[in-house]
Amino acid sequence: MGIPPAPTAHNTPTSFDQLVTTHRRGLVRYATRLLDGDTASAEDVVQETMLRAWNHLDRLTEQRGSVRGWLTRVTHNIAMDHHRARRARPAEIAWSEFDAERTASVDDPAHEVEDRVVVTELLAVVSPVHRATLAEVYFADQTAAAAAERLGVPIGTVKSRVFHALRAIRSQSAALVA
Numbered sequence: 001m002g003i004p005p006a007p008t009a010h011n012t013p014t015s016f017d018q019l020v021t022t023h024r025r026g027l028v029r030y031a032t033r034l035l036d037g038d039t040a041s042a043e044d045v046v047q048e049t050m051l052r053a054w055n056h057l058d059r060l061t062e063q064r065g066s067v068r069g070w071l072t073r074v075t076h077n078i079a080m081d082h083h084r085a086r087r088a089r090p091a092e093i094a095w096s097e098f099d100a101e102r103t104a105s106v107d108d109p110a111h112e113v114e115d116r117v118v119v120t121e122l123l124a125v126v127s128p129v130h131r132a133t134l135a136e137v138y139f140a141d142q143t144a145a146a147a148a149e150r151l152g153v154p155i156g157t158v159k160s161r162v163f164h165a166l167r168a169i170r171s172q173s174a175a176l177v178a
Contacts, residue, residue: 015057016053016054016057019050019053019057019060019067020050023067023068023071024046024050026068027046027049027071027072027075028042028043028046030072030075030076031043031045031046031049031075031078031079034075034076034079034080035079035082035083041082042079044082045075045078045079045082046075048078049071049074049075049078052074053070053071053074122169122172122173123169125168125169125172126165126168126169129161130161130164130165130168131165132151133147133151133158133161133162133165134161134162134165134166136150136151136158137158137162144158144159144162
């Protein structure tokens, strides 16, 4: 944006206040029509118009052309930019009751208990050695190398145990669903 220009004979806070007082209300009505009745966006457009007017206040005189015409054109251009920006963005989707229920259920303690029961049942399917390996890798969040060191086995053994344990759990969970 930059620093506002230094005051001149026509570029003073008083002349800017007069410009805003004279033209703001009409520009808001015009922008509201352009933006299909969206008064909040219209206010934003007029605010941007007034910022540009402040930056060009030294050139906004009736001797150089219609001030209202310049303000209206700037308002029109900014409103069209708003329309283009809306088309460029994906459409906004309202929050539905389904989304609210799903979000609420994520933190539901009953689901957490249910998940723990299912995981405990599925871990019972694998041998104690495989269960200990899964506990190191997934529950203790260890790398294969760190788990191998803690379990006292080679890295390849850890990877093999994880692979076979997960395969057994997947086949068991598929049997539970079917």
